[in-house]
Amino acid sequence: xxxxTQTPRNRITKTGKRxxxxxxxxxxxxxxxxxxxxxxxxxxxxxxxxxxxxxxxxEISDGYSVSxxxxxxxxxxxxxxxxxxTALYFCATSLERAVSYNEQFFGPxxxxxxx
Amino acid sequence: xxxxxxxxxxxxxxxxxxxELRCNYSYGATxxxxxxxxxxxxxxxxxxxxxxxxxxxxGIKGFEAEFKRSQSSFNLRKPSVHWxxxxxxxxxxKGSGNTGKLIFGQGTTLQVKx
Numbered sequence: 001x002x003x004x005t006q007t008p009r010n011r012i013t014k015t016g017k018r019x020x021x022x023x024x025x026x027x028x029x030x031x032x033x034x035x036x037x038x039x040x041x042x043x044x045x046x047x048x049x050x051x052x053x054x055x056x057x058x059e060i061s062d063g064y065s066v067s068x069x070x071x072x073x074x075x076x077x078x079x080x081x082x083x084x085x086t087a088l089y090f091c092a093t094s095l096e097r098a099v100s101y102n103e104q105f106f107g108p109x110x111x112x113x114x115x
Numbered sequence: 116x117x118x119x120x121x122x123x124x125x126x127x128x129x130x131x132x133x134x135e136l137r138c139n140y141s142y143g144a145t146x147x148x149x150x151x152x153x154x155x156x157x158x159x160x161x162x163x164x165x166x167x168x169x170x171x172x173x174g175i176k177g178f179e180a181e182f183k184r185s186q187s188s189f190n191l192r193k194p195s196v197h198w199x200x201x202x203x204x205x206x207x208x209k210g211s212g213n214t215g216k217l218i219f220g221q222g223t224t225l226q227v228k229x
Contacts (some may be wrong), residue, residue, distance in 0.1 A: 004158070031215050033215075033216065035219075040124065040221055040222075041221060042119075042121075042205060042219035042220050042221045042222050043159075043205065043207075043217075043219040044219075045216045045217075048214065048215060048216060050215070056214070058216065090158060090159065092159075094215055096215070103149070103161060103164060104161075104217060105161075106151075106158040106159040106160075107158050108156075108157060108158040109157075109158055
């Protein structure tokens with residue numbers, strides 16, 4: 001089984017709809033991240049969480065919210081989806097230990113299309 | 116501000132030829148640098164990383180990268196490319212402070228000709 005899983009893998013929705021993307025991990029990592037990938041822009045950080053009670057905004061958090069339901073689960077919500085949120089979304093995890101130097105492990109991605 | 120630049124958006128090489136993907140970073144202190152590969156429909160897989168020590172780093176799948184502080188570069192190389200290497204490659208630098216975030220370059224898409 002994959003260490004970092006994302007559901008759904010693909011989603012098509014309409015403008016104004018609320019949508020939730022889910023991420024689960026079995027690596028036992030404390031840190032989790034949400035990125036979006038757009039062609040020509042690489043990956044940009046939306047939100048990150050150090051533990052269940054510690055959630056922080058990334059560089060492009062507007063229009064998104066997150067929930068860390070447990071150490072292993074980190075969900076990303078779009079309260080009212082808009083077309084420019086069409087992108088590939090990645091969840092990642094890392095372990096807060098000096099030795100790991102923040103190597104991040106990525107899920108397979110969720111391709112979201114907002115019509 | 117920290118940034119990562121991958122000057123080549125798209126590269127095409129013939130199978131068996133050598134490969135070099137360029138990466139330049141902007142960071143004040145000693146950087147922690149990474150190369151990830153994204154195969155079609157897949158997540159990102161870590162190829163290699165540099166934190167300190169030997170500036171020539173060996174990774175998986177026959178890749179290596181060389182850290183050159185004087186040029187602020189961390190170029191990825193492979194002596195002989197295989198068709199299965201066709202993918203998108205991302206260079207990243209660890210962000211400052213304790214955020215843990217990675218700052219990614221724009222990515223380079225590698226196409227391999229038979």
